[in-house]
Amino acid sequence: MKKVDLGAGPFLYPKPVALVGSDVRGRPNYCVAACVGIVNMEPPTLSVSLNKTHYTTIGIRESGTFSVNTPSADMVEITDYCGLVSGHKVDKSDMFDTFYGKASTAPMIRQCPINLECRVVQTLDFPGEVAFIGEIVAAYVDETCLTDGRPDIKKIDPLLFSFRDNHYLRVGEPVGRAWSVGKRLMQKET
Secondary structure, X not given: OXXXXXXXXXXXXXXXXXXXXXXXXXXXXXXXXXOEEEEEOOOOEEEEEEEOXXXXXHHHHHHOEEEEEEOEHHHHHHHHHHHHOOOOOOOOHHHXXXXXXOOOOOOEEOXXXXXXXXXXXXXXXXXXXXXXXXXXXEEEEOHHHEEOOEEOHHHHOEOEEEOOOOEEEOOOOOOOOOOOOOHHHHHHHO
């Protein structure tokens, strides 16, 4: 199969869509981010990259905390809206039912099935963006999104983003069980 060189670019698929929250000048603000990922398992740590000019960035720098809220696919319209308008010009605080957790400074969205409350442990400045590395101090999930006490991805129905064609997507069908489907190939080694 022939490969085509696309040049350097963030072609990692799919990207989870997140609504990143911070208190800015006394009120909650949320911005859309698709550059979010787990960077460490213990302690649980993630990264989120935001444009340096985002209003939410101001709040994260001031408080040292932020939230990562996973919207469900049925929240696509309000999520996209939060990416279209800036907190510099529009007060988005009344768009959602906001709650606070252990840190009491990272606003979270009750309508989102999963909420991660984070404390900044490192900041990496790049030319146009800033990456906040945050330790997850608490994780909250809607009880309706649990199966046998664990988060159920089908019930969560997370919103995903496809870079370059700019489409929102949802999770598809399972194709195999992790740490299991490849065992048949291990048998061939012996």
